[in-house]
Amino acid sequence: MSATTTPLQTIGVLGAGRVGTAVARQALTTGYEVKIATAKPAAEIELIVEIVTPGAQAVDAAEAATADLVILAVPLHKYRTLDPGLLAGKAVIDVMNYWAPTDGEIDDFEHDPRTSSEIIQEFLVGARLVKSLNHIGYHELEEDCQPAGAADRRALALAGEHxxxxxxxxxxxxxLGYDPVDAGPLAAGRAYQPGTEIFNGSHTAPVLHALLAAAPAPAFH
Incomplete structure (x- = not known):
């Protein structure tokens, strides 16, 4: 997929962990206005936001959800604490992963044949979920970026229904400095979940296209 010109100006980040703050910092360097929220009141996270993501604004979740694009970066086991109503109709990037060997087993994901993003989408009814930014290390996100047209520019996959x-x-x-590659419907995100070749490596757009093409077709549930 080629990038398109959009009026995107504000980024809302739900979650202030390593991934969420890395996305926030990279977005700030490219000129976006960034709002960060956690489960705590905005006043309680102002200092940490000022230190970890200087230039971002600490807000409540309701305000972060008003951004042009929302980054979903809460701990996966806490996804049910999110308010689906806040994200209805919003474009949302799901950067979360289910990785039982690291995070422990979570029944919602361990015993459901769907991908984690499909389960999140069902819970966040009305949100327009896109799975991406989950297969690049939080530190790499700020280090591997390159200008458009660079021969060895890293590519990142995205999958969604909208x-x-x-x-x-x-x-x-x-x-942010990466080539976007459309993987297809949300179920196609299985091709770059933890443990896959895409997840484990850094790939240019042609290589990523090839790996996605070689992945098993998404199952329909």
Whole structure:
């Protein structure tokens, strides 16, 4: 997928862990306005946001959800603490992963044949979920970026059910310094979950296209 010009200006980040703050910092360096929220009141996270993501604004979740694009970066086991109503109709990037060997087994994901993002999408009814930014290390996100057209520019996959939201996310990925590659529907995100070749490596767009093409077709549930 090629990046498209969009009016995207503000990024809301739900979660202030390593991944969420890395996305926030990279977004800030490329000129976005960034709002960060956690389960705590904004006043309680102002200092940490100022230190870890200087230039971002600490807000409550409701305000972060008003951004043009929302980054979902809460601990996966806490996904049910999210308010689906806040994200209805919003373009949302799911950067979370289910990785039992590291995080322990979670019944919702361990005993469901769907991908973690499909389960999150069902819970966040009305959200326009796109799975991406989950297969690059938080430190790499700020180190591997390159200008558009660089021969060895790293590519990142995205998957979702809504073309308009995927176009918005593609533009965001491109501006962060990576080539966006459309993997297909949300179920196609299985091809870059933890343990896959895509997840474990850094790939250019042609290589990523080939790996996605070689992945098993998404199952339909």
């Amino acid at each position: 073309d308009d939201s995927k176009a918005l996310v593609a533009g965001f990925i491109d501006r």
